[in-house]
Amino acid sequence: MKSFPDRATAGALLAEALAGTPADIVLALPRGGVAVGAVVAQALGVPLDVLVTRKLGHPLQPELGLGAIAEGGEPVFDRAMLRRTGYHERDLADVVAAERAELARRVDAYREGRPPPDLSGRDVIVVDDGLATGGTARAALRAVRSKNPRRVILAVPVGAAPAVRSLESEADEVVAVMAPEEFGSVGSWYERFEQLTDDETMACLRSV
Structure with missing residues (x-):
């Protein structure tokens, strides 16, 4: 139920x-x-x-989260998932860059020009x-x-x-x-x- x-x-x-x-x-x-x-x-x-916030997905399986990033913060990686998949933080540089760009787009859309609180x-x-x-x-x-x-x-x-x-x-x-x-x-x-x-x-x- x-x-x-x-x-x-x-x-x-x-x-x-x-x-x-x-x-x-x-x-x-x-x-x-x-x-x-x-x-x-x-x-x-x-x-x-x-x-x-934005999930940092596996480069080949985006739905598999390897970490996340939040507005105003640095990437936070899931160490266990990195070990399990054999990836390193440096391997996700392109993913982080793409998600930073999408994060910025959403901040602009949702805040409508207002500064962060x-x-x-x-x-x-x-x-x-x-x-x-x-x-x-x-x-x-x-x-x-x-x-x-x-x-x-x-x-x-x-x-x-x-x-x-x-x-x-x-x-x-x-x-x-x-x-x-x-x-x-x-x-x-x-x-x-x-x-x-x-x-x-x-x-x-x-x-x-």
């Missing part, structure tokens, strides 16, 4: 789990995380912005619609950490228990409505899990 009808419902439940948590801003990972983050930001009464000394909640391996979330958290916030909280409706545990050292707190040991994919925990378009993502951002 599915756990969440859609991302809006997941966001409402996540906001309940975050009730009373100090927050100055919600940063949501596009695209799906923005639909969840918009509900959370509205419930907490704080601004919403994006934190753009000042996170110094602020309580920041980073939101995504789910955690499978935690690779993109790790890159996002490290990018946020580099901006000297007061506290960083990672918040998701659902996350694989091993991923949640692995990220506890990257954030001051990890909040997950559910953290099952047997996970599968993020989409398997939603009845509706359509990919958001850029226009739908922008609509979510403008709703807060």
Whole structure:
């Protein structure tokens, strides 16, 4: 049985789990995380912005993630996957360059010319619609950490228990409505899990 009808419902439940948590801003990972983050930001009464991330895929199998990169941060590689595939960081230079370019395009599209938010000394909640391996979330958290916030909280409706545990050292707190040991994919925990378009993502951002 599915756990969440859609991302809006997941966001409402996540906001309940975050009730009373100090927050100055919600940063949501596009695209799906923005639909969840918009509900959370509205419930907490704080601004919403994006934190753009990109997976660093295997050169021959792009769906196989070997790391991730977040806006304002450096590439974060999955050491275990690199060892398993026989690749080195230097082998992914072209992938990193391509994803940096796509990341910049999305930042321009989603921010509409606005500068990135000042996170110094602020309580920041980073939101995504789910955690499978935690690779993109790790890159996002490290990018946020580099901006000297007061506290960083990672918040998701659902996350694989091993991923949640692995990220506890990257954030001051990890909040997950559910953290099952047997996970599968993020989409398997939603009845509706359509990919958001850029226009739908922008609509979510403008709703807060």
